[in-house]
Amino acid sequence: MIQIPQGFRLAAANADFRGKKLGRSDLGLVVSDTPAVAAGVFTTNLFRAAPVLVSQEHLSRGHDRIRAIVVNSGQANACTGEQGLENCRLSLRLVSDALAKTGVSVPPEAMLPASTGVIGAHMDMEKWAAAVPALAASLGQVDVEGLVRAMMTTDAFPKMAGRELALPGGTVRLAGVAKGAGMICPNMATMISLVLCDAAVDAAAWADMFRRAADATFNRVSVDGDTSTNDSLYGLANGASGVRVCEAGLPLLEKALTEVLGELAYMLVKDGEGATKVMHIHVTGAATDEDAEKVARTVGHSQLVKTAMFGRDPNWGRIVAAAGRAGVNFDPLALRVTLCGVELFRSGRPTDLDFDALLEEPLKAVDLPLDISLGDGHGEARLLAADLSHAYVSLNSDYRS
Amino acid sequence: MIQIPQGFRLAAANADFRGKKLGRSDLGLVVSDTPAVAAGVFTTNLFRAAPVLVSQEHLSRGHDRIRAIVVNSGQANACTGEQGLENCRLSLRLVSDALAKTGVSVPPEAMLPASTGVIGAHMDMEKWAAAVPALAASLGQVDVEGLVRAMMTTDAFPKMAGRELALPGGTVRLAGVAKGAGMICPNMATMISLVLCDAAVDAAAWADMFRRAADATFNRVSVDGDTSTNDSLYGLANGASGVRVCEAGLPLLEKALTEVLGELAYMLVKDGEGATKVMHIHVTGAATDEDAEKVARTVGHSQLVKTAMFGRDPNWGRIVAAAGRAGVNFDPLALRVTLCGVELFRSGRPTDLDFDALLEEPLKAVDLPLDISLGDGHGEARLLAADLSHAYVSLNSDYRS
Numbered sequence: 030m031i032q033i034p035q036g037f038r039l040a041a042a043n044a045d046f047r048g049k050k051l052g053r054s055d056l057g058l059v060v061s062d063t064p065a066v067a068a069g070v071f072t073t074n075l076f077r078a079a080p081v082l083v084s085q086e087h088l089s090r091g092h093d094r095i096r097a098i099v100v101n102s103g104q105a106n107a108c109t110g111e112q113g114l115e116n117c118r119l120s121l122r123l124v125s126d127a128l129a130k131t132g133v134s135v136p137p138e139a140m141l142p143a144s145t146g147v148i149g150a151h152m153d154m155e156k157w158a159a160a161v162p163a164l165a166a167s168l169g170q171v172d173v174e175g176l177v178r179a180m181m182t183t184d185a186f187p188k189m190a191g192r193e194l195a196l197p198g199g200t201v202r203l204a205g206v207a208k209g210a211g212m213i214c215p216n217m218a219t220m221i222s223l224v225l226c227d228a229a230v231d232a233a234a235w236a237d238m239f240r241r242a243a244d245a246t247f248n249r250v251s252v253d254g255d256t257s258t259n260d261s262l263y264g265l266a267n268g269a270s271g272v273r274v275c276e277a278g279l280p281l282l283e284k285a286l287t288e289v290l291g292e293l294a295y296m297l298v299k300d301g302e303g304a305t306k307v308m309h310i311h312v313t314g315a316a317t318d319e320d321a322e323k324v325a326r327t328v329g330h331s332q333l334v335k336t337a338m339f340g341r342d343p344n345w346g347r348i349v350a351a352a353g354r355a356g357v358n359f360d361p362l363a364l365r366v367t368l369c370g371v372e373l374f375r376s377g378r379p380t381d382l383d384f385d386a387l388l389e390e391p392l393k394a395v396d397l398p399l400d401i402s403l404g405d406g407h408g409e410a411r412l413l414a415a416d417l418s419h420a421y422v423s424l425n426s427d428y429r430s
Numbered sequence: 431m432i433q434i435p436q437g438f439r440l441a442a443a444n445a446d447f448r449g450k451k452l453g454r455s456d457l458g459l460v461v462s463d464t465p466a467v468a469a470g471v472f473t474t475n476l477f478r479a480a481p482v483l484v485s486q487e488h489l490s491r492g493h494d495r496i497r498a499i500v501v502n503s504g505q506a507n508a509c510t511g512e513q514g515l516e517n518c519r520l521s522l523r524l525v526s527d528a529l530a531k532t533g534v535s536v537p538p539e540a541m542l543p544a545s546t547g548v549i550g551a552h553m554d555m556e557k558w559a560a561a562v563p564a565l566a567a568s569l570g571q572v573d574v575e576g577l578v579r580a581m582m583t584t585d586a587f588p589k590m591a592g593r594e595l596a597l598p599g600g601t602v603r604l605a606g607v608a609k610g611a612g613m614i615c616p617n618m619a620t621m622i623s624l625v626l627c628d629a630a631v632d633a634a635a636w637a638d639m640f641r642r643a644a645d646a647t648f649n650r651v652s653v654d655g656d657t658s659t660n661d662s663l664y665g666l667a668n669g670a671s672g673v674r675v676c677e678a679g680l681p682l683l684e685k686a687l688t689e690v691l692g693e694l695a696y697m698l699v700k701d702g703e704g705a706t707k708v709m710h711i712h713v714t715g716a717a718t719d720e721d722a723e724k725v726a727r728t729v730g731h732s733q734l735v736k737t738a739m740f741g742r743d744p745n746w747g748r749i750v751a752a753a754g755r756a757g758v759n760f761d762p763l764a765l766r767v768t769l770c771g772v773e774l775f776r777s778g779r780p781t782d783l784d785f786d787a788l789l790e791e792p793l794k795a796v797d798l799p800l801d802i803s804l805g806d807g808h809g810e811a812r813l814l815a816a817d818l819s820h821a822y823v824s825l826n827s828d829y830r831s
Contacts, residue, residue, distance in 0.1 A: 075754035075762050108750060110778045148747040149780045258751055332733070332818070333826055340827025346549040349509060350659055353476035361476050377511045379550040417733070419823050425734055426741025426819075 031173040031191035034202040034227035036062045036269025038169040041179040044160035046103030046146065046153065056160055057179030058124065059098040059223060060135060060168060065267035066232040067095035067141065068239035070247075072260035078107035079117040080142035081261060087138055093232045096139040098223055098263055099124050102182050102208070107148035107258035116152045117142055123154075127161035133168065143221045143261045145182055145208060173204055180208040180221055183424070185300050190292035192285040199272040201228035201282070205289040209252075209297035219257035222247065222293055228282060229268030238283040239264045246290035251329050252301030252415040262290075298413045299395065303421030306338045308414045309398045315408030320357040322410040324401060327355035329414030339416040341392035343384040345373035352401060363404040369397055432574040432592035435603040435628035437463045437670025439570040442580040445561035447504030447547065447554065457561055458580030459525065460499040460624060461536060461569060466668035467633040468496035468542065469640035471648075473661035479508035480518040481543035482662060488539055494633045497540040499624055499664055500525050503583050503609070508549035508659035517553045518543055524555075528562035534569065544622045544662045546583055546609060574605055581609040581622055584825070586701050591693035593686040600673040602629035602683070606690040610653075610698035620658035623648065623694055629683060630669030639684040640665045647691040652730050653702030653816040663691075699814045700796065704822030707739045709815045710799045716809030721758040723811035725802060728756035730815030740817040742793035744785040746774035753802060764805040770798055 033039060040058035047055065069088050071081050087095070099121060106113050121137035128135050144152075177187040188207040193200055207222035224239075243262055264286075274282050298307050310329050315321035328334055331351040337344040348366050366374040369391035371382060391397075434440060441459035448456065470489050472482050488496070500522060507514050522538035529536050545553075578588040589608040594601055608623035625640075644663055665687075675683050699708050711730050716722035729735055732752040738745040749767050767775040770792035772783060792798075 073755065074751060075760065076750055108747065108775070108779055148751075258747075258754065332822070336823055336826035339823065342827065346509065346659075349477055350475060350549075353659065354474065359476065374509070378509055417823060418827075419820055421733070422737055422740065422818060422820050422823055425737035426743065 031189045031204050032193070032202055033173060034204055034225045034269070036227055036267045037225050038062070039171040039173070039176045040164050040168040041171045041175050042160045042164035042167060044101065044156045046101060046156060054175070054179040055102045056164055057100045057176045058164055058168065059176065059225065059265070060128070060133060061096050061265055061267040062269065063267055064094040064096055064139070065265040066093045066230060066235050068092070068236040068264040069141065070240060070243045070262040072257060074258050076108060076258045078105055078144060078148070078259040079109055079113035080106055080144045081259060082114060083117045084141045084143070084261065087141060090138065092236070094139055095141060095265060096135045098141045098143065098265070100143040100180050100221060100223070102180050103146040104144060104150060104152045105146045105148040105259050106144045106152050109149070109151055112151055116154055119154055120152065120157050123157050123161045124164065127165035128168070131165045131168065133165070141263055143259070143263070145180065145219060145221050145259055148258060173206060177206040177208065180206065182208065183302065184208050188293055188296040188300070190289045192289055194281060194285045196228070196272055196278040196281060197275060199270060201226065201270045201272050201274070203285055203289050205293050207293040207297060209300060220247070220260045220262070220297065222262045222290070224264040224286065224289060226264065226266040227268065227270040228266050229273040230266045230282065234279055235264065235266050238279065238286060242283060242287040242290045245287055246294040249411055250294045250298045250413045251326070252298060252304060295413060298415050301415035302424045303418040304415035305395070305418050306416040307396050308338055308416070309396060310401065310412040310414060311398070311409070312401045312403065313409045314363070314402040314404045314406050315357070315359070316406040317408040318410055319408070321403070321408040323357050324352050324355045324403065325410045325412040327351050328399070328401065329412045332417055335415070335417035338397060339418045343368055343371070343373060343388045343392065345379055345384070348399070348401070349374055357403070359403040365402040367400040432590045432605050433594070433603055434574060435605055435626045435670070437628055437668045438626050439463070440572040440574070440577045441565050441569040442572045442576050443561045443565035443568060445502065445557045447502060447557060455576070455580040456503045457565055458501045458577045459565055459569065460577065460626065460666070461529070461534065462497050462666055462668040463670065464668055465495045465497055465540070466666040467494045467631065467636050469493070469637040469665040470542065471641060471644045471663040473658060475659050477509060477659045479506055479545060479549070479660040480510055480514035481507055481545045482660060483515060484518045485542045485544070485662065488542060491539065493637070495540055496542060496666060497536040499542045499544065499666070501544040501581050501622060501624070503581050504547040505545060505551060505553045506547045506549040506660050507545045507553050510550070510552055513552055517555055520555055521553065521558050524558050524562045525565065528566035529569070532566045532569065534566070542664055544660070544664070546581065546620060546622050546660055549659060574607060578607040578609065581607065583609065584703065585609050589694055589697040589701070591690045593690055595682060595686045597629070597673055597675060597679040597682060600671060602627065602671045602673050602675070604686055604690050606694050608694040608698060610701060621648070621661045621663070621698065623663045623691070625665040625687065625690060627665065627667040628669065628671035629667050630674040631667045631683065635680055636665065636667050639680065639687060643684060643688040643691045646688055647695040650812055651695045651699045651814045652727070653699060653705060696814060699816050702816035703825045704819040705816035706796070706819050707817035708797050709739055709817070710797060711802065711813040711815060712799070712810070713802045713804065714810045715764070715803040715805045715807050716758065716760070717807040718809040719811055720809070722804070722809040724758050725753050725756045725804065726811045726813040728752050729800070729802065730813045733818055736816070736818035739798060740819045744769055744772070744774060744789045744793065746780055749800070749802070750775055758804070760804040766803040768801040
């Protein structure tokens with residue numbers, strides 16, 4: 030069970046945004062008792078949903094005064110124009126007013142909204158108005174899993190990770206949650222992730238470590254290469270532990286944060302739509318890290334490589350062909366490809382090993398290490414990538430029906 | 431039926447390269463009675479198969495002295511190292527010797543080899559030696575379809591196109607053949623295509639128009655985004671019609687050549703592995719043609735768009751999200767998306783049309799026009815892209831079993 034960091038209270042309610050009377054919560058709330066420093070990492074898609082735009086606005090006005098995160102599933106409030114922005118702002122006012130009636134004062138501009146679900150439809154503001162009293166009333170009575178469940182769409186399991194960290198001055202806590210499933214890809218996805226921390230940390234240092242941790246984790250996973258309009262990753266640090274992170278403590282906090290985001294990112298791929306495998310791609314020996322990343326992404330996105338992994342087929346030819354078309358210059362004779370510890374390709378040729386016999390068992394595992402060495406350069410990159418299965422096609426060709 | 435241009439003779443034989451006694455031909459030959467000017471367009475993959483390397487060598491030594499093309503299916507002779515290059519050269523010598531015994535003199539260095547099939551394995555030179563007498567004996571007794579069938583691997587139907595063209599001075603003929611199916615993508619693929627022409631044309635002009643025609647056709651199709659080690663496109667013009675193409679005739683010949691390659695490229699997508707749909711993507715209004723092409727490729731490669739088309743789902747959200755992550759800067763409010771003539775998206779919002787009712791019938795067709803306007807720029811691009819079906823996953827996850 031993931032502990033809630035100090036000074037945070039969670040809430041959840043059922044607004045029936047999907048209109049299907051599913052009887053599960055679809056509205057979640059995080060409130061910090063005191064203003065927190067906040068970091069945000071957002072989708073790079075040109076089409077940014079209303080909650081992304083509003084969050085960016087609120088962060089730019091006061092990223093050290095954030096008090097709450099409001100998250101809903103079922104309606105993404107994307108491609109909804111001016112009306113969408115108004116609805117987003119109204120939703121925050123409704124939550125703020127409902128909280129005020131329970132004696133909790135959080136102004137709307139101290140809130141960060143996040144939405145996930147069907148895009149294009151306007152949010153149903155009557156459902157918001159009807160649900161916020163129950164949301165406010167539940168504050169402090171919801172645990173981390175209850176918060177995640179309010180965010181889930183097609184996710185098969187709730188995604189949470191936490192750390193307790195002994196620092197000079199005392200113990201601080203990190204708790205992270207995420208929802209994912211479809212449209213997961215580099216540069217964020219149909220993905221919402223929230224990280225709460227009770228350390229006191231300099232706002233700029235927090236934002237910097239957050240960006241780096243996201244780059245090393247969420248931006249190194251791929252389910253299908255598609256990036257959504259709503260991808261958002263928020264981090265709040267409220268200082269409620271009373272522990273101020275000094276210069277020497279920053280790397281320790283960053284390490285713990287990276288581990289939490291790394292666990293969440295792994296869970297996103299493992300629970301990618303239709304995924305049966307997680308390729309752990311590690312490219313080394315490239316001239317630069319950028320070159321290594323290009324090769325990792327080309328291999329990880331290759332439909333032929335993905336279907337081969339689904340079929341438990343040690344098809345070195347597809348891996349080699351993908352590396353060769355990545356737009357990176359390397360010596361084909363230097364390439365080495367190792368799958369699940371078995372070297373498949375070296376010196377421009379497949380090795381003479383009996384791949385099918387050696388790899389029959391290893392390829393039944395969910396996690397498949399795939400090591401690709403391009404030569405003797407120092408550039409390297411990692412990527413977690415899902416396979417491509419019949420279930421992916423079924424889920425995505427029948428999505429609306 | 432596609433007529434063979436004058437001065438060319440075709441041959442085919444069964445070498446049983448697949449080792450399965452399939453009883454079908456897998457070795458093809460084109461011989462021009464006189465030296466032809468030749469153009470070649472090759473894979474951009476770093477891993478170029480032995481026949482690609484040997485062809486490039488022969489073209490660089492005398493691109494106006496090419497007499498023959500030797501094509502085999504079943505063994506790709508890719509990732510075969512030095513031995514592969516030696517085998518490739520030996521295969522041409524075997525064909526040359528066999529032809530000499532029938533009184534046809536074609537030196538190996540006037541031949542262009544092309545191979546397709548399983549990569550990594552060495553060619554079986556005993557099978558070559560055993561098959562070349564029958565190949566040489568069949569010269570002149572094989573029609574265009576017979577040549578294509580010797581090239582086919584997982585292709586569902588033979589791909590051929592032809593033109594007769596009245597030019598000042600007389601009539602010239604073009605005949606094109608292609609094989610495709612898997613690994614079809616921009617910048618050539620597991621693709622071999624040959625075009626024969628009996629016009630007399632300047633070698634540089636022929637090479638130039640060939641490059642442009644390939645860019646406008648083969649490099650504008652995508653089945654799965656993967657590029658193979660063997661993709662080759664050859665064009666021979668031998669002048670046997672006696673018609674020399676003058677300055678005024680060049681654009682006419684280029685138009686006919688582009689049409690032939692365009693028909694072949696369309697057939698490649700239609701017969702892409704598991705393909706049930708061909709998206710005709712047309713991006714307009716971009717700042718530059720390059721921007722338009724990036725958007726077209728991102729949409730055409732999106733697994734979510736491809737599965738939606740397979741599912742006959744007018745899912746504008748996936749198309750818009752793909753356009754928005756293409757790495758191209760445009761005004762989201764200016765984007766317009768029209769599928770099968772029905773406008774789905776405009777002014778940052780889905781239109782109010784009843785997509786499901788309007789598009790139920792149109793989406794049952796194989797050919798789906800998808801028009802994407804980014805604004806009022808002059809840049810545009812076209813791409814033909816396959817959908818992503820259960821059959822694709824089945825074919826590619828069971829490939830080796």
